Amino acid sequence: SYVIGPACVDVNDRACVDVCPVDCIYVGDRKSYINPAECIDCGACEPECPVDAIFVDRAARGDETRTLFLDDSKAFFAEVLPGRDAPLGSPGGARKVGDLNADTALVTGYGA
Ligand code: F3S
Numbered sequence: 001s002y003v004i005g006p007a008c009v010d011v012n013d014r015a016c017v018d019v020c021p022v023d024c025i026y027v028g029d030r031k032s033y034i035n036p037a038e039c040i041d042c043g044a045c046e047p048e049c050p051v052d053a054i055f056v057d058r059a060a061r062g063d064e065t066r067t068l069f070l071d072d073s074k075a076f077f078a079e080v081l082p083g084r085d086a087p088l089g090s091p092g093g094a095r096k097v098g099d100l101n102a103d104t105a106l107v108t109g110y111g112a
């Protein structure tokens with residue numbers, strides 16, 4: 001799967017969202033998150049990001065920050081986000097879900 005890293009925080013440009021063929025990039029409050037269960041590894045999103053926030057999961061190996069955000073991407077879909085009563089899981093499309101207006105605990109406090 002591909003992963004959105006910390007450079008997205010407070011940029012949240014969404015250029016990546018528009019090119020994903022399976023609509024698996026979900027928009028949070030401070031950043032967006034690729035659903036690892038839905039991403040088909042096409043890589044179309046990676047060159048679109050103006051701040052180079054996107055990387056492939058295997059590129060996280062040995063990199064502490066990338067590993068943190070790899071795990072955090074999974075958490076975004078597995079945990080109950082603020083304002084919701086169940087985990088997102090795999091809704092099968094970000095557009096129908098809309099903006100989540102929420103982040104993981106890591107991203108909410110990131111850089112604070
Ligand atoms: Fe979509 Fe990027 Fe994966 S375009 S399918 S999130 S590699």
Ligand code: F3S
Nearest residue numbers: 008013014015016049
């Ligand atoms: Fe974020 Fe870059 Fe997409 S800033 S929302 S990963 S285009």
